[in-house]
Amino acid sequence: MESISPKSVRTTCPYCGVGCGVLATREESGAIGIAGDPHHPANFGRLCSKGSALGETVDLDARLIEPQIDGMPASWDAALDLVADRFAETIREHGPDSVAFYVSGQLLTEDYYVANKLMKGFIGSANIDTNSRLCMSSSVAGHRRAFGSDTVPGTYEDLELADLIVLTGSNLAWCHPVLYQRIAAAKARRPHMRVVLIDPRRTMTADIADVHLKIKPDGDTALFVGLLGFLAAQGAVDRGYVDRHTSGFDAALAIAKSHDLRNISARTGLSPEELRDFFTLFTQTERCVTVYSQGVNQSTSGTDKVNAIINCHLATGRIGRPGMGPFSVTGQPNAMGGREVGGLANMLASHMHLEDEDHRQLVQGFWASPTIASKPGLKAVDLFNAVREGKVKALWIMATNPVDSMPEADLVVKALKACPFVVVSDINAATDTTCHAHVLLPAAGWGEKDGTVTNSERRISRQRPFLPLPGKARPDWWIITQVARRMGFAASFAYESPSQIFAEHAALSGTGNRGSRDFDISAHAAISGEDYDTLQPFQWPQGQGEPATEQRFFAEGDFYTQDRRARLVAVHPANDEATDPRHPFVLNTGRIRDHWHTMTRTGKSARLSGHFAEPFAEIHPLDAAEQGLGDATLVRLTNDHGTIIVRALLTDRQARSNVFVPMHWTGQFASKARVDTLVTANVDPVSGQPALKMAQVAVRPF
Numbered sequence: 001m002e003s004i005s006p007k008s009v010r011t012t013c014p015y016c017g018v019g020c021g022v023l024a025t026r027e028e029s030g031a032i033g034i035a036g037d038p039h040h041p042a043n044f045g046r047l048c049s050k051g052s053a054l055g056e057t058v059d060l061d062a063r064l065i066e067p068q069i070d071g072m073p074a075s076w077d078a079a080l081d082l083v084a085d086r087f088a089e090t091i092r093e094h095g096p097d098s099v100a101f102y103v104s105g106q107l108l109t110e111d112y113y114v115a116n117k118l119m120k121g122f123i124g125s126a127n128i129d130t131n132s133r134l135c136m137s138s139s140v141a142g143h144r145r146a147f148g149s150d151t152v153p154g155t156y157e158d159l160e161l162a163d164l165i166v167l168t169g170s171n172l173a174w175c176h177p178v179l180y181q182r183i184a185a186a187k188a189r190r191p192h193m194r195v196v197l198i199d200p201r202r203t204m205t206a207d208i209a210d211v212h213l214k215i216k217p218d219g220d221t222a223l224f225v226g227l228l229g230f231l232a233a234q235g236a237v238d239r240g241y242v243d244r245h246t247s248g249f250d251a252a253l254a255i256a257k258s259h260d261l262r263n264i265s266a267r268t269g270l271s272p273e274e275l276r277d278f279f280t281l282f283t284q285t286e287r288c289v290t291v292y293s294q295g296v297n298q299s300t301s302g303t304d305k306v307n308a309i310i311n312c313h314l315a316t317g318r319i320g321r322p323g324m325g326p327f328s329v330t331g332q333p334n335a336m337g338g339r340e341v342g343g344l345a346n347m348l349a350s351h352m353h354l355e356d357e358d359h360r361q362l363v364q365g366f367w368a369s370p371t372i373a374s375k376p377g378l379k380a381v382d383l384f385n386a387v388r389e390g391k392v393k394a395l396w397i398m399a400t401n402p403v404d405s406m407p408e409a410d411l412v413v414k415a416l417k418a419c420p421f422v423v424v425s426d427i428n429a430a431t432d433t434t435c436h437a438h439v440l441l442p443a444a445g446w447g448e449k450d451g452t453v454t455n456s457e458r459r460i461s462r463q464r465p466f467l468p469l470p471g472k473a474r475p476d477w478w479i480i481t482q483v484a485r486r487m488g489f490a491a492s493f494a495y496e497s498p499s500q501i502f503a504e505h506a507a508l509s510g511t512g513n514r515g516s517r518d519f520d521i522s523a524h525a526a527i528s529g530e531d532y533d534t535l536q537p538f539q540w541p542q543g544q545g546e547p548a549t550e551q552r553f554f555a556e557g558d559f560y561t562q563d564r565r566a567r568l569v570a571v572h573p574a575n576d577e578a579t580d581p582r583h584p585f586v587l588n589t590g591r592i593r594d595h596w597h598t599m600t601r602t603g604k605s606a607r608l609s610g611h612f613a614e615p616f617a618e619i620h621p622l623d624a625a626e627q628g629l630g631d632a633t634l635v636r637l638t639n640d641h642g643t644i645i646v647r648a649l650l651t652d653r654q655a656r657s658n659v660f661v662p663m664h665w666t667g668q669f670a671s672k673a674r675v676d677t678l679v680t681a682n683v684d685p686v687s688g689q690p691a692l693k694m695a696q697v698a699v700r701p702f
């Protein structure tokens with residue numbers, strides 16, 4: 001590998017799930033130089049605006065640098081003793097399910113691993129959920145229904161090898177910009193490559209699309225059910241693959257056959273001609289990847305949408321081969337790592353299944369833990385409801401800001417106010433969540449912490465420190481470990497470094513019947529601290545004694561179900577949501593190009609804030625005229641949950657009767673722009689993922 005400046009540190013971007021490699025350099029002046037790592041296989045030197053501005057976001061303004069108890073500075077010992085005592089006392093009096101952790105895709109895998117181990121194996125509850133529930137849990141559920149495992153079958157290279165890329169529910173240009181750049185470069189090299197964008201909005205991703213299908217919100221299941229019927233009618237089903245490697249095809253097809261083109265047209269809002277053209281293109285293009293993201297996942301029918309997409313790839317055998325497959329791209333930098341360690345309330349470590357007695361015994365035996373959670377814990381929305389109702393009496397929030405990011409976000413405020421004991425670990429002193437903490441714990445931030453993350457193509461990369469820990473800030477794994485020791489579990493939480501945690505995680509992945517699980521990194525089970533320091537990005541699986549390879553899954557079937565067959569799931573198109581005449585606009589929430597989540601880091605960069613300086617509502621000019629709104633006038637969006645006030649941004653990119661508001665602005669930056677206060681906490685019944693893309697609002701001038 002080409003040498004880099006000895007002053008540069010190879011690390012990974014902390015923002016989206018693309019997981020780009022970054023070279024960070026501390027300049028003589030104290031400034032931080034940032035460049036894309038030319039050798040990192042996710043980005044080959046590319047960075048987007050957010051990644052390239054990382055050096056502008058690591059100052060210590062507004063940082064939390066010492067523990068606090070009830071708003072007063074405290075020593076680490078006092079804070080950790082209090083957290084351990086209150087959790088232990090609550091468990092003693094009310095049982096293990098009376099406590100909960102709410103964690104984050106911002107945590108590193110090692111942090112996530114010890115948090116999950118403490119809650120599931122030592123406290124004995126599965127009440128650990130994560131903001132990844134809001135991001136990709138419908139993909140997890142869809143993968144598990146179809147494959148028997150939470151497996152992303154393909155690699156980023158497939159996006160460059162495909163002849164057709166279908167982007168559905170994904171504004172890749174803004175939300176995963178380096179993947180967008182990779183596709184754009186591939187399209188320039190291979191002009192026959194086609195891109196189809198399926199999205200109610202004409203987002204910036206439309207710039208690369210040959211076809212933009214302005215689908216109705218939540219029309220995706222109908223679209224892919226229609227596609228399955230069309231594939232069958234055209235004789236494009238790969239009978240060999242279906243017969244050898246799948247089950248459920250006939251039932252899925254029976255549903256598809258019950259919806260003719262006119263019916264699919266009504267459900268999707270697309271004309272029969274648009275449908276026929278798209279279906280024909282998909283049918284005729286073997287090398288096809290369907291990329292999906294939050295527009296699919298954040299829905300009451302998110303899991304069905306995922307399975308409707310996967311059904312079409314299974315039916316055609318287009319999976320696990322170069323340039324083919326369904327591809328879930330995750331929002332956060334380490335949503336995948338969190339999944340791998342079992343950091344969701346319904347999962348177990350190493351992609352094992354909480355509901356499987358053998359898996360529970362295996363994990364408990366490996367951990368030598370006194371107990372193991374035996375039933376799924378509370379998923380994010382249920383978790384905060386349980387806090388509000390007094391069922392959860394001690395809550396520890398790590399690296400996330402649920403007061404702004406949860407649906408019906410004002411109810412989260414009520415929950416935190418009602419909770420007898422709230423602990424928040426964060427890098428920031430004053431977020432909308434930290435102000436509700438009884439104990440605040442200063443965590444290490446990007447550039448200070450040390451560990452691994454996994455990106456959307458299953459690639460594990462190192463985040464390495466290049467800055468000293470400020471004040472008394474400490475890494476999350478250290479904080480959790482210290483609390484675990486004080487709760488009486490010192491021997492099982494004796495870690496002194498993240499490399500020891502990674503080695504244990506890797507060893508666990510290699511235990512038991514390896515043929516029954518996809519996740520295996522046991523090649524690294526005996527990794528030394530030195531080797532961990534120099535660990536190169538690699539894709540899992542990499543079992544004991546195996547070299548690192550760029551493996552795809554399922555080209556030859558061999559799924560992780562009991563009978564080794566994939567399931568085509570018989571999904572029905574979602575029915576149209578009943579329109580509330582008082583709130584006739586559909587509100588769609590999402591990201592913008594230059595901000596990340598609740599802006600605690602990107603909000604520090606003047607350059608990034610220059611893209612959009614204020615929160616806004618995109619609205620079609622004709623709707624704006626009907627509502628008496630002019631461009632940049634203040635607009636009030638209201639429903640039964642609350643009101644926000646933002647600027648109107650008139651654009652025909654927006655479909656009629658729809659408005660788009662970004663998710664980033666919080667009470668810190670614009671007190672009347674917390675858009676998630678308007679989103680009803682409806683969830684997908686399978687995954688528990690909230691429908692953050694679909695609220696109903698009234699739109700009025702301010």
Ligand code: SF4
Nearest residue numbers: 013015016020048051
């Ligand atoms: Fe960071 Fe994502 Fe941009 Fe890459 S694409 S630099 S991971 S924000």
